[in-house]
Amino acid sequence: MAEKTRYNDEELAEFKEIILQKLDKARKDYDILKSAITMSESNDTQDTSPTFKVLEEGAATLSKEEAGKLAQRQIKFIQHLEAALVRIENKTYGVCRETGKLIDKERLRIVPHATLSIEAKNNQR
Numbered sequence: 734m735a736e737k738t739r740y741n742d743e744e745l746a747e748f749k750e751i752i753l754q755k756l757d758k759a760r761k762d763y764d765i766l767k768s769a770i771t772m773s774e775s776n777d778t779q780d781t782s783p784t785f786k787v788l789e790e791g792a793a794t795l796s797k798e799e800a801g802k803l804a805q806r807q808i809k810f811i812q813h814l815e816a817a818l819v820r821i822e823n824k825t826y827g828v829c830r831e832t833g834k835l836i837d838k839e840r841l842r843i844v845p846h847a848t849l850s851i852e853a854k855n856n857q858r
Contacts, residue, residue: 737835740827744838749821752845756814759807766804770797813846829853 740748820826827836831853840847849857 738828739824740835745821745824745826748826748841748845749818751842752814752817752821755845756811756818759811759814763804763807763811766800766807769800770804810846817846831856 817826827838827841828834829836829850829852830848832850834850834852836847836850840851
């Protein structure tokens with residue numbers, strides 16, 4: 734029996750549903766991060782001591798920097814998920830870009846934007 738070279742339409746529909754759910758959650762998470770970055774100061778510290786205000790502003794800056802880094806990672810994750818949807822439409826989804834073999838279904842269910850099989854991923858080390 735010949736080795737399977739691509740997932741059938743039913744399997745691709747299952748993966749598409751997984752990706753759409755993850756994409757929806759990722760976009761919501763990104764919106765939360767974006768609002769944390771752009772949110773104006775809600776706690777007014779003008780009536781507290783100057784030392785406390787400097788410390789609070791430093792913590793707010795750090796939080797915004799961390800939120801910014803997380804937001805960048807979230808954008809990248811969203812882009813990977815969107816690219817996976819394109820591969821589903823092209824019917825190339827689930828094919829390892831290194832080996833040309835199908836990526837294991839369980840791997841795709843956990844990491845639906847994967848483009849490498851475990852074998853190819855291990856060979857990169």
